[in-house]
Amino acid sequence: MTGFVTRFAPSPTGYLHRGHAFSALTAEAAARAAGGRFLLRIEDIDATRCRPPFEAAIYQDLAWLGLGWPRPVRRQSEHLADYAGALDRLAARGLIYRCFRTRKEIAEEIGRAPHGAMEVFRGAPLPPDEEAHRLAAGEPFAWRLSLSAAAAALGGFEDLHFIEEGEGPNGERGEIGARPALGGDVVLARKDVGVAYHLAVVFDDALLGVTHVIRGHDLFEATHVQRLLQALLGLPTPVYRHHRLLTGPDGRRYAKRDRAETLRELRARGVTAEAVRRELGFD
Numbered sequence: 001m002t003g004f005v006t007r008f009a010p011s012p013t014g015y016l017h018r019g020h021a022f023s024a025l026t027a028e029a030a031a032r033a034a035g036g037r038f039l040l041r042i043e044d045i046d047a048t049r050c051r052p053p054f055e056a057a058i059y060q061d062l063a064w065l066g067l068g069w070p071r072p073v074r075r076q077s078e079h080l081a082d083y084a085g086a087l088d089r090l091a092a093r094g095l096i097y098r099c100f101r102t103r104k105e106i107a108e109e110i111g112r113a114p115h116g117a118m119e120v121f122r123g124a125p126l127p128p129d130e131e132a133h134r135l136a137a138g139e140p141f142a143w144r145l146s147l148s149a150a151a152a153a154l155g156g157f158e159d160l161h162f163i164e165e166g167e168g169p170n171g172e173r174g175e176i177g178a179r180p181a182l183g184g185d186v187v188l189a190r191k192d193v194g195v196a197y198h199l200a201v202v203f204d205d206a207l208l209g210v211t212h213v214i215r216g217h218d219l220f221e222a223t224h225v226q227r228l229l230q231a232l233l234g235l236p237t238p239v240y241r242h243h244r245l246l247t248g249p250d251g252r253r254y255a256k257r258d259r260a261e262t263l264r265e266l267r268a269r270g271v272t273a274e275a276v277r278r279e280l281g282f283d
Contacts, residue, residue, distance in 0.1 A: 004036025006212045008062075009201070011043045012054035015262035016061045018280065019216070019246045019253065025282045026243055027214040028067050039208055040069040044077045045195055061263040064273050074208065076200050083195035086203050086233060087143060087188060095149045095232060096188060097125035098141040100134050120184025122147060142196075143189040147181060150228060157181075162227045166241035169217040178227040186225050202226050206235040214241045218253075246280075 008024040010016065031038035040062065044050040062069075076083075090096045101109075106121050123144060125131065134141070151157060160178035167173050188199045201222075205213060213223075220242045230237050245253040248260065266276060277283065 003209075004031060004034035004211055005039065005209050006031050006036065006214050007039040007041050007205070007208065007210055009041040009043050009204075010058055011046065011049075012051060012058060013046065013049040014054055015057050015264050017260040017262050018276070019260070021061075021065055021263060021276060022246050022280045023214070023216055023243070024062060024067060025065065025277065025280060029282060030212065030214055030241070036211075038067070038069055039210070040073050041204060041208070042073055042075045043197075043200065044075055045080075045193060045197075045200055047077070047193070050077075057264060061267075064263070064267060065277065066273060074204060076195075076204065080194040082207070083189070083200055083203055086199060087195065090145070090188070090232060091143075093149075093153060093232075095146055095153060096143045097123070097146055098131060098135075099123050099144045099185070099187075100126070100139050100141045120182070123185050124148075140191050142187045142191070144185040145188050145198075145225070145229070147185055150180070150232060154231060157228065160227050160231055162223055162237055163239045164223075164242065165212075165239055166214070166243055168220045168242055172220070178224045180225045180228040182221060183225045198222065198225055198229060202229045202233065202235060205238055206230070206233075210238050212241060213238045214243065216245050217242050218245060 006027045008027050010020060010024075028038040030036075040058075042055055042058070044055065087096070101123070110121065121144075124146070126134070154160075157178060157180055160180070161175050162178060164173050164176050168176075186198055187196045189195050204210075223240055223242075227237060229235075247253050263276070267273075
């Protein structure tokens with residue numbers, strides 16, 4: 001067996017559709033071809049949107065497609081202390097700061113900036129007295145990664161690279177220089193949620209020994225800030241393989257929010273798993 005390890009990591013915020021099936025089958029086929037391992041991870045840190053019925057359906061749908069995976073499955077909601085430890089390491093080095101601005105306030109600030117001058121949010125810590133006052137008042141906040149502090153800690157981002165074995169949405173391939181500034185000062189945690197997507201993903205991929213991250217084009221840009229977090233936390237960098245996104249008859253990509261036909265619905269109307277696999281190119 002090789003050291004090839006990849007994963008499929010859905011969030012139980014709705015039922016899986018063809019796009020999810022394509023991504024899971026792509027990852028599993030790559031692991032099988034390499035004599036490696038295919039893992040399942042449940043990314044359920046969003047307690048307001050994740051639901052047990054959706055999680056149960058993930059297991060049912062993937063098994064119906066003929067996929068298998070090692071148990072137990074890592075459920076992110078059960079490991080918040082792990083992420084808190086990683087966040088504490090960043091805080092101890094002054095790499096994150098509390099941001100009390102709302103999404104609306106940030107959007108308005110970006111909108112007021114001269115054209116092209118501010119496309120993503122870049123902030124800074126509040127003066128200690130003001131921060132203490134807001135904390136005492138119980139105001140909500142988010143922990144944001146400080147790009148300026150990260151650049152100072154690493155001596156810039158010029159040495160950050162990742163390998164793209166698939167293809168980015170604009171044909172990116174091979175060794176790619178990471179550009180963390182594309183995302184601005186991203187949120188790594190909120191007061192009411194111990195971790196946000198980027199930090200949890202980077203931590204878990206390292207913990208599980210993931211060597212190849214196989215996912216859709218929609219997550220290609222996330223790779224830039226995730227590469228930065230790997231450098232800051234001293235974590236290994238996997239190889240990335242981004243794949244195309246499936247689109248429906250209307251030309252729009254399959255998405256939960258657009259009520260794309262789910263695998264459950266396909267199964268209920270008599271479509272077989274073999275037919276779905278064949279349609280997606282996995283005979």
